[in-house]
Amino acid sequence: MHQALYRKWRPQTFGDVCGQEHITSILEYETENNKFSHAYLFCGSRGTGKTTCAKILAKAVNCESPVNGSPCNCCPSCMAIDAGTATDVLEMDAASNNGVDNIRDIRDEVVYSPSALKYRVYIVDEVHMLSGSAFNALLKTLEEPPAHAIFILATTELHKLPSTIVSRCQRYDFRRISTETLVDRLAYIADNEGIAYSRDALRIIAKMAQGGMRDAISLLELCAGNREKITTELVNTTLGVGGRESMEKTVLAIADSDFDAIFAAVDGVVSSSKDIAVFWQDLVSFYRDMLVIKTTKEAQSYLDLTDDEVSRLSAIAQRFTKEAMLYHCRILDETLVNMQKAGSAKRTVAEMALIKMCDTSLDTNADSIIARLAKLENLIAAGAVAPIAERKEKISVEVSEPEPKKQEEHKAVKEDISTPAQNTLKVLRGWNEIIEKAAAGEASALGFLRMAKAFADTNGKIYVRFPNDFAKNMVDKPKTREALRAAMCITLGRNLSEGDVIFGVFEGNEDTLGELDELNIE
Secondary structure (H helix, E strand, O other): OOOOHHHHOOOOOHHHOOOOHHHHHHHHHHHHOOOOOOEEEEEEOOOOOHHHHHHHHHHHHHOOOOEOOEOOOOOHHHHHHHHOOOOOEEEEEOOOOOOHHHHHHHHHHOOOOOOOOOOEEEEEEOHHHOOHHHHHHHHHHHHOOOOOEEEEEEEOOHHHOOHHHHOOOEEEEEOOOOHHHHHHHHHHHHHHHOOOEOHHHHHHHHHHHOOOHHHHHHHHHHHOOOOOOEOHHHHHHHHOOOOHHHHHHHHHHHHOOOHHHHHHHHHHHHHOOOOHHHHHHHHHHHHHHHHHHHHOOOHHHHOOOOHHHHHHHHHHHOOOOHHHHHHHHHHHHHHHHHHHHHHHHHHHHHHHHHHHHHOHHHOOOHHHHHHHHHHHHHHHHOOOOOOHHHHHHHHHHHOOOOOHHHHHHHHHHHHHHHOOOOEEEEEOOOHHHHHHHHOOOOHHHHHHHHHOEEEEOOOOOEEEEEOOHHHHHHHOOHHHHHHHHHHHHHHHOOOOOHHHEEEEEOOOOHHHHHHOOEEEEO
């Protein structure tokens, strides 16, 4: 009968356990010096070695010839435990045996001496699944167990355990195993199993396992199912992942607002029968890596990437501001939640989200406004958009040296540009869109802004007129003024200084003023 690789290659001694040396070294010392505890609590994510260490510890305390604190795996006690025939070692899955009666059975029999081994060992897996009454029944036994009894509790959700239980155990936190450690172990197993592989392919498998050794070995066995060489292409096809290059192309398409490339990326995922949710999780991970590049000085320390991958990632990250990345991350997170509810409409949900990420003007959320404002500030800092005063000066310089034959004509043009006879106010278009963005989340400010009317003059200044002093004073606050100015900059596509936005009150008949398209002022 075929035995799964993760069972076949399960560690048999503490030295075989990968990535948990901070735990195995202590357990070796305790068993070697006969100073072990009466109750242990092993907590950590799945596949990191909790149950494996529990079984090794059960053998070690009962081994007839231990080797440096680890079991010899040759004596009758070790062999009986490995075969599952040792009645003094009881494994219980609390997920399916979580009632008080199950714990009472343990409490009743724990008082009896072991029948064949030195210690009676109880391994309770997924202990957080026990009911409240079951925990209460276990409490007294954990506090004062007989000298021949050892309890080993394992859980993936420590926060669900009562503090009274945790405080009575010697607690060990199992860490996620590093990618390099996983790759080395997978390579060792593949070599011994006669499986051909490329190390880059094993790295993809290790990343997919997210720190779990059992998941990594299971994925290795899946990819080696047809006994072909395990390559990056085979892993991507078998596990339904798009690969790093696919993510890079998708993110560059977002940066370039290339809608054809975006729809093609989603279509490629769907047509290859890959899971869009997996594609989306890869995209979330890619953005996480870009944020690390963008915000830290020692990014290489926090990224599980090669030097070439880091170099390419850095170049892509330069295409986005931090504000834009955070805005995109919010959309990615919300979309991942929506996908879980979308069913067969995952494709549409993904496409809508990607389009929104390309064009921040499609979203009136505060994160979107901040991202757009940051982009505008960067353009101004880079000189791509000049402030109004500079543009006027440029116009004046460009027409200051005309051809001799056109001096008179130029003089008239220059006077028309720089000193108009009168200043004309025009009703500001897009006012409703501007105030919606400026007053996002502030209903009171929005109400007063809707009472106002806005006009733009030929010098680029914006006049906001309110029906009375009370309405003006309710909006004329630093925070609201700044939000309004930022919304104007984004909507109008130009920079406005603080002095370019002027608040005032209507003089005369405001209704008549609101109906005019233009108003001449001296």
